Amino acid sequence: xxxxxxxxxxxxxxxxxxxxxxxxxxxxxxxxxxxxxxxxxxxxxxxxxxxxxxxxxxxxxxxxxxxxxxxxxxxxxxxxxxxxxxxxxxxxxxxxxxxxxxxxxxxxxxxxxxxxxxxxxxxxxxxxxxxxxxxxxxxxxxxxxxxxxxxxxxxxxxxxxxxxxxxxxxxxxxxxxxxxxxxxxxxxxxxxxxxxxxxxxxxxxxxxxxxxxxxxxxxxxxxxxxxxxxxxxxxxxxxxxxxxxxxxxxxxxxxxxxxxxxxxxxxxxxxxxxxxxxxxxxxxxxxxxxxxxxxxxxxxxxxxxxxxxxxxxxxxxxxxxxxxxxxxxxxxxxxxxxxxxxxxxxxxxxxxxxxxxxxxxxxxxxxxxxxx
Numbered sequence: 001x002x003x004x005x006x007x008x009x010x011x012x013x014x015x016x017x018x019x020x021x022x023x024x025x026x027x028x029x030x031x032x033x034x035x036x037x038x039x040x041x042x043x044x045x046x047x048x049x050x051x052x053x054x055x056x057x058x059x060x061x062x063x064x065x066x067x068x069x070x071x072x073x074x075x076x077x078x079x080x081x082x083x084x085x086x087x088x089x090x091x092x093x094x095x096x097x098x099x100x101x102x103x104x105x106x107x108x109x110x111x112x113x114x115x116x117x118x119x120x121x122x123x124x125x126x127x128x129x130x131x132x133x134x135x136x137x138x139x140x141x142x143x144x145x146x147x148x149x150x151x152x153x154x155x156x157x158x159x160x161x162x163x164x165x166x167x168x169x170x171x172x173x174x175x176x177x178x179x180x181x182x183x184x185x186x187x188x189x190x191x192x193x194x195x196x197x198x199x200x201x202x203x204x205x206x207x208x209x210x211x212x213x214x215x216x217x218x219x220x221x222x223x224x225x226x227x228x229x230x231x232x233x234x235x236x237x238x239x240x241x242x243x244x245x246x247x248x249x250x251x252x253x254x255x256x257x258x259x260x261x262x263x264x265x266x267x268x269x270x271x272x273x274x275x276x277x278x279x280x281x282x283x284x285x286x287x288x289x290x291x292x293x294x295x296x297x298x299x300x301x302x303x304x305x306x307x308x309x310x311x312x313x314x315x316x317x318x319x320x321x322x323x324x325x326x327x328x329x330x331x332x333x334x335x336x337x338x339x340x341x342x343x344x345x346x347x348x349x350x351x352x353x354x355x356x357x358x359x360x361x362x363x364x365x366x367x368x369x370x371x372x
Contacts, residue, residue, distance in 0.1 A: 134284060153280065158170045186265055187213065219239040256358070278310065353370050
């Protein structure tokens, strides 16, 4: 019986549907990143959001430190509080993020206001080595406009240091005749083995053996430890410590592992005398008008740098050597201000004096012997 179904020799192919390509019209100013309503955000807006994010992170970090140093919150509590806004920004929908920003700004603003209202004090239970700030007087027999000739400084520290905990205390009043001031040294004490951070001082020579050191320091209370982070939050007052050279050097070199570099400075007598008077004038005012130490703006190096710049005809700008004073000797040599004919590395070895300071600590001719 024949099959009733029709025989299909070939199934005709269905024509393909050809979709014409979409016409993409460029927005005016697209390449410039100007943007328009309803389109992609402009390029400047993306950069603004990035800058805002960085600023907000910096505010969180600053607030974390403020909670610890200003509000007294322990680090185990302050640090988790720092993480809460960050996690909220990451997990919350974008419409709620302005709440986190607003709260952060309010809390940070309140802590900054508290920091702004905090005032320095001159009367605390100070560490014994900083108990007495210098009291400075100038010769009163000079006519108005006449240069200073004599400086009287009370509370010059002249301790005998065996270690930072073992010492014999002594304070004295000294008279400095500027006609005898003829030398200046830059003193650099690296902090531990750091190649970046250091404490700096200036040593003024009034003849072979009468030398006095001026050291700008964070004034600590008797049970307080120095902290660079704490110095950002007004935790220390500022002091211009005036000491005999034997006192200042033996204190800094009492640790057998300590390094101490004493670089002679090439300068005119007029410059050295003006610098000494400027330091004494400012240091003497802190007794009645105390100021705060700041780890970046008012530390041992930046304050001395500002005093030096005021005495220069062409002030020098800030550099890495100011921010990282362990390299201050190298900068001094590059400027041609180091009083030596040696290259920097041999000069650095020549003026490394910590071992000599420990060896001649009790020698009557201390300042001369350590320089021989």
